[in-house]
Amino acid sequence: MDKLLRDKKAIAFFVLPAGILFTLVLFLPILYALYISLCDWNALTSPVFIGFQNFVDLFTKDKIFKIALKNSIFFMVFSLITQQIAGLLLAVVLSNLKHGRNTYKNIFYLPCVLSSAALGLLFSFLLKPNMGLNQLLAVFGIEGKNWLMDVQGFIPLTMWVIGIVALWIYVGTTMMLYMAGIAGIDNTLFEAAHIDGANKRQTFFHVTLPLLKPMMKTTISLTCIGSLKFFDLVYNMTQGGPNNKTHTLATWLYFQGFSYFKYGYASAISVVLLIMSLAVTLIVNRTINTRDFAA
Amino acid sequence: MKRKLLSILIASAMVLPLLSACNVSTDDGTNKKTTKEQENVDDGGKDTDSGNAVNITWAFWDDLEASSDLMTQCYADTVDRFNETYKDKYHLNVVTTNLEEYDSKVNALVAAGQTPDILTCNPGPNADVYVESDTVQPLNQYLDADPEWKDSFAGGMFDRVTYGDDIYGIPTNFAAACCFYNTELFEKAGIDEVPATWEGFLEACEQLEKAGITPITNSASTAWCLSMIASYCMNRNGVDTDALNEGEMHWTDERCKQGAEDLKTLSQHFQPTFLGDSNDDATAHFYNEEAAMLVQGSWVIAQMNGNSDTIEDKCGVFSFPTHDGSVGDMIVKTDNLLLSATTENPEACIAFTKMMTDETAQKATAEIAGKIPVTTVDIDLEKAPKQLGYVMDLLENLEGTIGFYNESLASVEAGDVFDNNMVSIVMEDSTIDEGLQEVEDFYAENVWK
Numbered sequence: 001m002d003k004l005l006r007d008k009k010a011i012a013f014f015v016l017p018a019g020i021l022f023t024l025v026l027f028l029p030i031l032y033a034l035y036i037s038l039c040d041w042n043a044l045t046s047p048v049f050i051g052f053q054n055f056v057d058l059f060t061k062d063k064i065f066k067i068a069l070k071n072s073i074f075f076m077v078f079s080l081i082t083q084q085i086a087g088l089l090l091a092v093v094l095s096n097l098k099h100g101r102n103t104y105k106n107i108f109y110l111p112c113v114l115s116s117a118a119l120g121l122l123f124s125f126l127l128k129p130n131m132g133l134n135q136l137l138a139v140f141g142i143e144g145k146n147w148l149m150d151v152q153g154f155i156p157l158t159m160w161v162i163g164i165v166a167l168w169i170y171v172g173t174t175m176m177l178y179m180a181g182i183a184g185i186d187n188t189l190f191e192a193a194h195i196d197g198a199n200k201r202q203t204f205f206h207v208t209l210p211l212l213k214p215m216m217k218t219t220i221s222l223t224c225i226g227s228l229k230f231f232d233l234v235y236n237m238t239q240g241g242p243n244n245k246t247h248t249l250a251t252w253l254y255f256q257g258f259s260y261f262k263y264g265y266a267s268a269i270s271v272v273l274l275i276m277s278l279a280v281t282l283i284v285n286r287t288i289n290t291r292d293f294a295a
Numbered sequence: 296m297k298r299k300l301l302s303i304l305i306a307s308a309m310v311l312p313l314l315s316a317c318n319v320s321t322d323d324g325t326n327k328k329t330t331k332e333q334e335n336v337d338d339g340g341k342d343t344d345s346g347n348a349v350n351i352t353w354a355f356w357d358d359l360e361a362s363s364d365l366m367t368q369c370y371a372d373t374v375d376r377f378n379e380t381y382k383d384k385y386h387l388n389v390v391t392t393n394l395e396e397y398d399s400k401v402n403a404l405v406a407a408g409q410t411p412d413i414l415t416c417n418p419g420p421n422a423d424v425y426v427e428s429d430t431v432q433p434l435n436q437y438l439d440a441d442p443e444w445k446d447s448f449a450g451g452m453f454d455r456v457t458y459g460d461d462i463y464g465i466p467t468n469f470a471a472a473c474c475f476y477n478t479e480l481f482e483k484a485g486i487d488e489v490p491a492t493w494e495g496f497l498e499a500c501e502q503l504e505k506a507g508i509t510p511i512t513n514s515a516s517t518a519w520c521l522s523m524i525a526s527y528c529m530n531r532n533g534v535d536t537d538a539l540n541e542g543e544m545h546w547t548d549e550r551c552k553q554g555a556e557d558l559k560t561l562s563q564h565f566q567p568t569f570l571g572d573s574n575d576d577a578t579a580h581f582y583n584e585e586a587a588m589l590v591q592g593s594w595v596i597a598q599m600n601g602n603s604d605t606i607e608d609k610c611g612v613f614s615f616p617t618h619d620g621s622v623g624d625m626i627v628k629t630d631n632l633l634l635s636a637t638t639e640n641p642e643a644c645i646a647f648t649k650m651m652t653d654e655t656a657q658k659a660t661a662e663i664a665g666k667i668p669v670t671t672v673d674i675d676l677e678k679a680p681k682q683l684g685y686v687m688d689l690l691e692n693l694e695g696t697i698g699f700y701n702e703s704l705a706s707v708e709a710g711d712v713f714d715n716n717m718v719s720i721v722m723e724d725s726t727i728d729e730g731l732q733e734v735e736d737f738y739a740e741n742v743w744k
Contacts, residue, residue: 043406044428061740128576129568149516149570151724239395241518242570243719258399260708261424263406 030274037267043257047264054268064244065269068252072273074155075248076227076280078163079170083223084216086167087174092204094175095182105179109172116169120236123165124148127237148238151245158246162233169233170226174219181215182208217288224280228273249273348386351643353632354404354411355389356397365597366468366664373656377647385643395517398707405430412638413647416464416631418455419702420710425633426458432636433461437645444649447670455698456631464631465648468660469667470592472523472626472699473612473686475599480508480587481611489613493531493557496616500564503587510564512586515721517574518714519701523626524561524590525717526700527615529554530624536703542743546735547728555720555727562721570722582606590615592628592699596665596682612685624695628702629669705742712737 005011037054039047058065090108094101111119126132127147134144150157185208193203231250234240240247240255247255249269257266357364359371377387390411392400398421401414410430416422425431438445448466456464476489481499484506490496500510514520532554538544545551562569566586569577581589582603589595599606617623632648634641650656657668658675665680667687676684697703701710716730725733 042424042428044424044430127571129571146568146571149722151722241715241718242515242722243715243724245724254399258402258406259711260706261402261406 033267033270033274036264037271039264039267041264041267042261043263044261050264054265055272057265058268058272064247064252065249067245068247068249068269069272070155071159071247072228072230072249072276074159075163075166075230076224078160079166079223079227080220082163082167083171083174084219086171087219088178088212090171090175091178091182092208095179105176108175111169112172114169117232117236119165119169120233123233124237127161149242151242156245158238162237162246165237166227166230166233170223174223177215177219177222178212181212185211213288217284220288221281221284224284225277228277228280249276348381348383349640349643350386350388351412351638351640351647352388352390353413353415353647354397354401355391355415356394358391358393359389363598363601364664365601366594366660366666367597368601369656369659369664370651372659373651376655377650380650381643381646385640385646387643387647410635410637412635412640413644414633414635415467416633417628417699417702418464418631419698420705420707422456422464422631422633426463429636431463431633432638432641433463434465434634434645435460435462437641438462441649444652447652447672449669449671452629452669455629464629464633465652466629466631466669467651467656468594468664469629469669470594470627471667471686471690471696472527472590472592472615473689474615475581475589475591475595475682476611476613477581477584477587477606477609478611479609480584484508484587489611490616491613492620493616493618497560497564500561504564509566509580509586511561511566511588511590512572512577512580513562513565513569513590514572514574514577515570515718516572517577518711518718519699520574520577520591521558521562521721522700522710522714522717523592524615525554525558525713526626526697527590528557528561529700530626530697531615531617532557536697536700539738540703540705540742542738546731546738551731552727555717555731558717559721559727584609592626593682593686594666596680596686600665600680600682607681610682612682612689614689622692622694624697625689625693626699627696628699705738709734709737709742 036047038049038051040050040053041047094104094108097104128134129144129146133147137144145157147161148158189207189211190203193207198206229250230248231254234246234248234251235254238246240251244252249272253266253269253273256262256269353374355370357367357370359367359374362368374387374389377385390400390404397415401411401416402421404410405425414425414431416425422431449469452466452469453462453464456462456466474489480503481489484499484503486499486502490499503510513524529551532550534548534550534554535544539546566572566577566580572580578589578591578595578598579602580586582599584606599610614622614625632651634644634648638644652670654670654672657670657672660666661668661672661674661683662678665683667683667690668674676687700713701707704710704713712734716725716733719725719733720727720730
C-alpha cells in the first residue's frame with residue numbers, strides 16, 4: 001500500500017473521480033455564478049454584462065440587503081456563542097455520565113436528523129398567536145408575544161426566536177463533536193491531573209479544554225459557515241417577513257432569484273456570501289492555534 | 296498485477312455510480328415518463344399509469360389529492376376525465392405545490408429550461424415575464440381553429456391575457472374580491488342592513504365590537520390578504536394603479552396617504568391575532584363563526600363551504616364600501632392556463648384546456664365550487680352555493696373593475712414592496728409617510744427611471 005501511495009499516477013487515478021465531480025458540481029458553478037454576478041440576467045434571456053453594478057447596488061441602494069447582512073451576522077455570532085457553550089457543556093456532562101449516556105445523547109441529537117424545513121413549519125405553528133406556546137402561557141395567566149411578527153429593535157424578537165430554535169436543532173451536532181473530542185483524550189492525562197490534586201474544574205480548564213482546541217476549531221468553522229448560509233428555518237418560519245425584517249442573505253438571494261427573476265443580482269449576493277464564508281474560515285484557522293495540542 | 300486489478304475495480308466502483316445517474320435513453324419520447332414527470336409523484340401530484348400515451352405536465356398551486364378546496368376537487372375530476380377520455384392517447388401529470396411556493400417553483404422550472412407544458416398563471420407581472428421571454432406561446436391559432444370554443448367565453452375574459460393582438464392565456468374561472476359577512480352575527484349585533492358607505496362600514500364594526508363580536512378577520516402574515524383591503528382603501532380614495540405605474544401619480548400623493556390611513560383605521564377592527572394569522576387561519580375564523588366579516592376573493596367560497604357545513608346558509612356578500620355610497624370598482628381576476636412555447640404536444644395541451652373550459656367543467660366550477668364560470672354556460676343557481684348567486688348579483692351592478700394590486704403594479708417585486716409596506720404601516724413599524732415613501736423610492740429607482 002505504501003508503494004502504491006508513493007506512485008503519483010496511482011494517486012492521480014484515485015483523486016481524479018472526486019476531482020472531476022468537485023469541478024463539475026462545485027468549481028464550475030462557482031465560476032459561473034461569479035460571471036453571472038457581473039451580469040443583468042433574468043435566466044430567460046441572454047445575460048448582459050454590467051461589470052460591478054450589481055455589487056454597487058447591493059452596498060449603496062439595497063436596504064434589505066443590509067438588513068439581511070445584519071441578520072446573517074447576528075445568526076453567526078448568536079449560534080457561535082450559544083452552540084459552543086451549550087454543546088460543550090452537554091458534551092462534558094454526558095461524557096461524565098455513568099448511566100443513560102447514549103439515551104441522552106440520542107435525545108439531544110435527534111433534532112439534527114429531522115428535516116429543518118419540517119421543524120421550521122412545526123415551530124411556525126407552535127409560535128402562532130393563538131396556538132402552542134401562547135396557549136401554554138395563557139394557562140399561567142401570561143399573555144404571549146407575537147413571536148414571529150415582532151420587528152421592534154435593532155435585533156427583533158423574531159430573530160432571537162429563530163436563533164433559539166436553531167440552537168435547539170443544531171446543538172446536538174456540536175455536542176457530538178465535542179464528545180468525540182473528549183473520548184479521544186488519553187485517560188492517563190486525567191489520572192495524572194487527579195494525582196496532582198486537580199479538582200474537576202481545574203481538570204476541565206487545564207486538561208480537557210486545551211486538548212479540545214482542534215475540535216473547537218472544527219465546530220466553530222462549521223457553526224459559522226452553517227449560520228451564514230442559514231435558509232430553511234427562516235424561510236419556513238417567516239419567509240423573511242414582516243416587511244423583509246427577518247431576511248438572511250440566503251433568503252434574500254432566493255427571493256431575488258426565484259421570485260423576481262434577478263439572477264444576476266442574486267448571484268452577486270451569493271458571491272458576498274461565499275467571500276464571507278471564506279473569510280470566516282480563514283479567520284478561524286488563523287486565530288485558533290492548535291499546533292501545541294494536536295499531538 | 297493483483298494490486299492494479301484491485302485499483303481498477305475500486306476506481307470503477309467509484310465512477311460507475313456517477314455514470315449511472317446519466318440516463319441515456321433510447322426512448323422515442325412517447326411512452327416513458329421523464330425525470331420531470333417522475334417528480335410529480337414525489338410532489339404529491341396526480342399521476343397514474345400512462346401506458347403508451349403521450350405525457351404532458353400541468354403546474355398547479357394546490358394538491359389535487361389532499362386539498363379540501365372544492366375547486367381543486369373539481370380540477371382533480373377534470374384531470375381524471377381527461378386521462379380517461381384520452382386513454383392511450385394523452386396522459387396529464389400534475390406538478391403540484393402550495394400556493395405560497397407556486398410562483399417560485401414555476402420560475403425555477405422555467406429558468407432551468409423545464410417549463411411544464413401547461414402552467415396556471417394569474418394575469419400580471421409573472422405572465423408578462425413569460426410572454427416577453429417567449430416562455431409561453433400565443434394561442435390565437437388554436438382559438439381561431441375552433442370558433443365555437445372561442446365564442447363560448449364570456450365577453451372581456453381574454454382582456455388581461457392579451458398582449459398586442461395575441462391571446463396568451465385560457466381563463467378557467469373568474470373571481471371577485473368581496474366582503475363576506477355572517478348574517479347571524481350581524482343580527483346579533485343589531486345591524487339590519489349591510490353597510491354601503493365607508494362611515495357605515497366603520498359604524499357596523501363598532502356595533503359588532505360592542506356586541507362582543509370580532510368585526511373583521513384578516514391576515515398580515517400572508518401579506519397579500521392585507522394588501523387586498525389596502526387596494527380597496529386606495530381605490531376608494533381615487534388611487535389609479537395605471538397612473539402610478541406610468542409615473543403620472545406618486546405614492547406620496549394625498550390620496551395614497553388617505554388610503555393608507557383608512558387601512559390603518561380599519562385594522563383596528565381586525566381580530567387581535569391578525570398579525571400572526573395566515574390566510575387559512577383568517578378564513579377559518581370566518582367559517583368557524585368567530586368573526587363577522589371576511590374580505591376575500593370569491594375563490595374562498597369553495598374553501599369555506601369545503602370546511603364548514605353551516606356557513607353557506609349564514610353567509611351574505613356585499614361590495615367593499617365607498618365613501619360616497621356608490622357601487623365602486625371591484626377587484627377581479629381570472630385563473631389562466633398558459634402553454635409552454637417548447638411543448639412538444641400542443642394538441643394534447645389544447646385538448647386539456649378545452650376540457651377545463653367545457654360545459655361539464657364550467658358547470659362544476661359554478662355549481663360545486665361556487666366560482667364564476669368563464670364561459671356562457673347555463674348554470675343552475677339552485678345547485679350552486681348560495682354565495683355565488685350573491686357575488687353574481689354584485690357583478691351585474693358593477694361600475695368598473697381593477698386588478699389585484701400585487702398583479703397590477705409594475706412588477707412582482709413592486710407588488711411585494713407595496714404589500715410589505717402596508718403590513719409595516721398597520722403593525723406600526725413605520726408611519727404612513729415612511730411606508731409610502733419606501734414604495735415611492737422603489738418606484739423612482741426601479742420603475743420610473
